[in-house]
Amino acid sequence: MGGLAHYIEDEGIATTQISLIREHTEIIKPPRALWVSFELGRPLGVPNNPEFQISVLKHALQLFAVRSGPVLEDFPHDAPDSGSAPAQVACPVNFSHRPAATSLVGQLTEQFTAEMDQMHSWYDIARKKKNRTTGVSGLSLSNVVRLLTGFIEEEIRTSLIEDPALPDKLRMSCEDIKAYYFEAVSAQPGQPTDSRSLADWFWGETSAALVINRIREICLEDTSGKLALHGKLLLVPRSQMHRFTG
Amino acid sequence: MTRLSSYSESERTHLLRLPCPEFKSTPYVQAPSLVKLKVAVISTAGLHLKDDRPFGFGESDYRLIPSATPASDLVMSHISTNFDRTGFQMDLNMVFPLDRLNELAREGFIGGVADFHYSFMGATEPQQMEQAARNLAGIMKKDGVNSVILVPV
Numbered sequence: 410m411g412g413l414a415h416y417i418e419d420e421g422i423a424t425t426q427i428s429l430i431r432e433h434t435e436i437i438k439p440p441r442a443l444w445v446s447f448e449l450g451r452p453l454g455v456p457n458n459p460e461f462q463i464s465v466l467k468h469a470l471q472l473f474a475v476r477s478g479p480v481l482e483d484f485p486h487d488a489p490d491s492g493s494a495p496a497q498v499a500c501p502v503n504f505s506h507r508p509a510a511t512s513l514v515g516q517l518t519e520q521f522t523a524e525m526d527q528m529h530s531w532y533d534i535a536r537k538k539k540n541r542t543t544g545v546s547g548l549s550l551s552n553v554v555r556l557l558t559g560f561i562e563e564e565i566r567t568s569l570i571e572d573p574a575l576p577d578k579l580r581m582s583c584e585d586i587k588a589y590y591f592e593a594v595s596a597q598p599g600q601p602t603d604s605r606s607l608a609d610w611f612w613g614e615t616s617a618a619l620v621i622n623r624i625r626e627i628c629l630e631d632t633s634g635k636l637a638l639h640g641k642l643l644l645v646p647r648s649q650m651h652r653f654t655g
Numbered sequence: 656m657t658r659l660s661s662y663s664e665s666e667r668t669h670l671l672r673l674p675c676p677e678f679k680s681t682p683y684v685q686a687p688s689l690v691k692l693k694v695a696v697i698s699t700a701g702l703h704l705k706d707d708r709p710f711g712f713g714e715s716d717y718r719l720i721p722s723a724t725p726a727s728d729l730v731m732s733h734i735s736t737n738f739d740r741t742g743f744q745m746d747l748n749m750v751f752p753l754d755r756l757n758e759l760a761r762e763g764f765i766g767g768v769a770d771f772h773y774s775f776m777g778a779t780e781p782q783q784m785e786q787a788a789r790n791l792a793g794i795m796k797k798d799g800v801n802s803v804i805l806v807p808v
Contacts, residue, residue, distance in 0.1 A: 410781075410805050411676075412781025412782065412784070412785070413697060413699070413775065413781060413784060413788050413805055414803075414805055415676075415678055415681065415682065416784075416785050416788040416789050416792070417697075417788055417789075417791070417792045417795075417803055418681075418682040418683065418684055419682040420793065421684060421792065421796065422684065422792050422795060422796060422801065422802065422803055423684040423685070423686035423687075423801065423803070424684075424802070424803045424804075424805060425802070425803075425804050425805070426804065426805035426806070426807070427804075427805070427806055427807060429808075430670060432659060432670075432671060433673070433675050436675040436677060437675050437677070437678070438678060438681050439681065439805075440681055440683050440684070446658055448739055449737070449738035449739060450738035450740060450741075450749075450750070451739055451742040451749055451750075452749070452750060452808060453742075453748060453749050453750070454749075455742075455749075456742045456745035456748075456749050457745060457746045459748070459754075459755060459758070462748055462749075462752055462755045463755050463759065466752055466755050466759060466804070467759070469804060470689060470692070470694070470759070470764070470804065473686035473687075473689060473692065473802060474686075474689065476685065477683065478681060478683045479683070539727075540725075540727050541725075541726050541727035542727075543730055543731065543740070543743065543744050545709060545730040545731060545732045547709075577709065577711060580734065581709060581732060583736075584732075584736075584740070588744055591744050595741070595744065595745055602741070604739035604742065608739070608741075638712070642735075643734055643735070643736055644736060645736065646736050646737050647665065647669065647737055648663070648666060
């Protein structure tokens, strides 16, 4: 981010930026930066809180009035939902039948598709309420499910692996599934909105997470070189890997 | 919060080891007064229109986001899985605060908002994005943009 600021400012346009990792900004020294104590992925602090977001923006924009730089200032407030312990996602959908991580593919697929069905009404409500869904693969949900559950079955995987676009399709389909779950649960009243509670719920309780992890494991074993990066980095967050690797 | 001290040791170590470009000096343009700013947003969240090309690994180019784009038309194809996306799913302004900028323009805090905004995909090393960023600056100048707010993810 700070590198882009250097290049654009060097071409004659004044820049200011939000900084999420102060240590990086101290090294890169962009012209103007406002460090915020928010987590990665939430540079404006907290969702659906226009007043707080405006405050962040005003602080960043006011750095344009500073006449010499580089300038790195600290935003004086933490995000309103920070500092509290993760809350339990009280999902009315029953996840108590999540199979063991080592369960047979058929059982895992069955539980995953049952979960998807149970979440669908909430997902529909979320989509209507927000007038958007953030799925990115361009595939229909049924095709996303077909791809992911097919990939974990050896016989079907053999045909899928011929597709040169498979790595991107897999990555984005996994993102689509996470978006589906998170959007669905966010439509339910009284759910926590902090990322840790939601991530702990998804990765700790759902069969979808087990499917994604199974895909990660298969990618790690890939010898073609096309999928190894996915297995190492692109499917399961480092902060949740302990659930699967002990 | 993301003070590094709040991360697990492995996560902290990973973040501190990420390569950061170093520059001999920092360019510094004197900005117009706030009420004369025409501001464009550059995000590194890997945002793009639904029917535009998704970002891939190592991609150094940017995607164009017209100012009138509704939230329902924007998606995120950033390759990293190590940051929160739920904020973006709940509220686009969490990563792309165009509504907030328009509100600031309406109240007269800034002069205006650009007609076009842009997104890179921040997992690419910044040096690889240099040419695209410099080209983009030329385009923005022709569009009358005199200030940019960069928003990471």
